[in-house]
Amino acid sequence: MRLDYLSIFPGYFDVLGISLLGKAAVNGLVDVYAHDLRDWTHDRHRTVDDTPCGGGAGMVMKPDPWGEAFDEIIGTEPDPSVHVVFPSPSGEPFTQSVAHDLSSVERIVFCCGRYEGIDHRVIDYARSMWTVHEVSLGDYVLNGGEVAALAITEAVVRLVPGFMGNPQSLAEESFSAGQDGLLEYPLFTRPVSWRGLDVPEVLMSGHHGRIAKWRRDESIRLTRERRPDLTDSDVSARH
Numbered sequence: 001m002r003l004d005y006l007s008i009f010p011g012y013f014d015v016l017g018i019s020l021l022g023k024a025a026v027n028g029l030v031d032v033y034a035h036d037l038r039d040w041t042h043d044r045h046r047t048v049d050d051t052p053c054g055g056g057a058g059m060v061m062k063p064d065p066w067g068e069a070f071d072e073i074i075g076t077e078p079d080p081s082v083h084v085v086f087p088s089p090s091g092e093p094f095t096q097s098v099a100h101d102l103s104s105v106e107r108i109v110f111c112c113g114r115y116e117g118i119d120h121r122v123i124d125y126a127r128s129m130w131t132v133h134e135v136s137l138g139d140y141v142l143n144g145g146e147v148a149a150l151a152i153t154e155a156v157v158r159l160v161p162g163f164m165g166n167p168q169s170l171a172e173e174s175f176s177a178g179q180d181g182l183l184e185y186p187l188f189t190r191p192v193s194w195r196g197l198d199v200p201e202v203l204m205s206g207h208h209g210r211i212a213k214w215r216r217d218e219s220i221r222l223t224r225e226r227r228p229d230l231t232d233s234d235v236s237a238r239h
């Protein structure tokens, strides 16, 4: 998998050389390339923004540098196998399902906007050439797309076959298909007693059936308490 990042702050992506992602890069599972959008400007100030047409506060990112960067980094021929991700506060929710879909893709280009956003023609042009995902991390405001691109990267790459040492751990996580859309149950490890707090006895019983039931019940309880939006009527009935 090749990952490209276009940003006026490419240094954000130096962190991708650390930890598991760094290991994946070493193992050849992922190749990471960060690009400074300003390298495709031609004025003395390396200008990437301008005032919004129609007025309004803030600045908008000019289309020209993006287009020239696309030509050099991706190419000038349409290729639907290239997935271009635009993190955006007005994007569709980024979910585990989207992460799963992207984990089987060979090439992802992250376009990290700043200011008030990117001239919409850039997104329209990208849609005419590649497979585009305009996604939002959640209902809160960031200053740009870089942090979102990092979060999306981690969510996607950890699902790439061969990345996680123990793929079984993926199946039991919150939001994974194996969890039936439920939140993950509470986790415990040794010591059994810690500052007056004990591991639930059932988990030390060695009775796998009871342990599985306790975990399921806890997942249901937590999901109903914290994320009623994740439990539809059918799921509630089953639970």
Ligand SMILES: N#Cc1c(-c2ccc3ccn(Cc4cccnc4)c3c2)n[nH]c1N
Binding pocket: 087, 088, 089, 091, 112, 113, 114, 115, 116, 117, 118, 135, 136, 137, 138, 139, 140, 141, 142, 143, 144, 145, 146, 148
């Ligand atoms: N994904 C995602 C996001 C972003 C986000 C993503 C890209 C950009 C490019 C610029 N800004 C600042 C900005 C702020 C407010 C209005 N419009 C733009 C971005 C915010 N904010 N919140 C999310 N969940």
